[in-house]
Amino acid sequence: EPTYENILVERAEGGVGLIRLNRPKVLNALNQATITEVLHAMQTFDNDAEVRAIVLTGSERAFAAGSDIAEMSGKAAPDMLADRRFSQWEELRRVRTPIIGAVAGFCLGGGNELAMLCDVLIAAENATFGQPEINLGIIPGAGGTQRLVRAVGKSLAMEMILTDRRLSADEALRAGLVSRVVPAEALMDEALRVARSVASRAPIAVRLAKTSVLRAFDTTLEVGLELERHNFYLLFSTEDQREGMRAFLEKRPPVWRGR
Numbered sequence: 001e002p003t004y005e006n007i008l009v010e011r012a013e014g015g016v017g018l019i020r021l022n023r024p025k026v027l028n029a030l031n032q033a034t035i036t037e038v039l040h041a042m043q044t045f046d047n048d049a050e051v052r053a054i055v056l057t058g059s060e061r062a063f064a065a066g067s068d069i070a071e072m073s074g075k076a077a078p079d080m081l082a083d084r085r086f087s088q089w090e091e092l093r094r095v096r097t098p099i100i101g102a103v104a105g106f107c108l109g110g111g112n113e114l115a116m117l118c119d120v121l122i123a124a125e126n127a128t129f130g131q132p133e134i135n136l137g138i139i140p141g142a143g144g145t146q147r148l149v150r151a152v153g154k155s156l157a158m159e160m161i162l163t164d165r166r167l168s169a170d171e172a173l174r175a176g177l178v179s180r181v182v183p184a185e186a187l188m189d190e191a192l193r194v195a196r197s198v199a200s201r202a203p204i205a206v207r208l209a210k211t212s213v214l215r216a217f218d219t220t221l222e223v224g225l226e227l228e229r230h231n232f233y234l235l236f237s238t239e240d241q242r243e244g245m246r247a248f249l250e251k252r253p254p255v256w257r258g259r
């Protein structure tokens, strides 16, 4: 595997790939190089049939405190327009392997937007979520105005984006931004457990489930239902569908082949 400068990458047992943001001095601020590395590592895992779920995390102090303000500060609109980062965010969206985000500490700005690109979010009790861009005279630029609304609803999203209201882990849970809150020391175990659980399921069904759920965000109900139905039919062409149903009827655990 290539050497990365801003992230740590490893394979955990049970078909799980682990990516850890690692710029501790700046609370994992996301500079261009970090996003490039995250995308590279994600795509490498996505192309590896042995990896069936990915965990993305930061440190105990910060998942990520936002885009790197020092790097952005001198930029003008044409520089931002030319910035590859935004097309890379789009490519991150196309990773087919489910991504479990494990969030502790600050999860702000671009950090929160990166977290919202994850498919399942698990928070440590000390996590804080926010979109503080308004304090810098800008707005979220990597999906925050769109994904936060879909995650927590209009009123709360507006407050967060207009006034830098921050959410505690429990508030994030109640608002539906995350699906679990655990004590900080249990965060990685819990994220790896959920990831292994995903990784142990029928691989094609997992991918089509992820694709289908994500479509709920960007299409009409009618088109989404149609896509779901197509994916549902498609699974009846897999060996794993036969195996799954046969195993149920024979009262034994299924053996998935990913075919």
Ligand code: CAA
Residues within 6 Å of the ligand: 025, 026, 027, 029, 030, 065, 066, 067, 068, 069, 070, 106, 108, 109, 110, 111, 113, 132, 133, 135, 136, 139, 140, 141, 142, 144
């Ligand atoms: N970019 C660059 N550096 C950052 C950073 C960021 N987003 N966040 C923190 N750092 C740096 C600090 O400058 C500081 O560096 P020095 O030690 O060299 O001074 C170091 O990380 C530690 O931070 P603090 O001393 O500020 O730590 P703290 O515990 O007092 O405060 C914090 C933590 C509340 C998160 C505070 O650092 C903060 O407010 N950070 C900025 C948060 C923010 O505005 N994020 C949005 C960025 S814009 C964006 O993300 C755009 C987008 O949508 C694409």
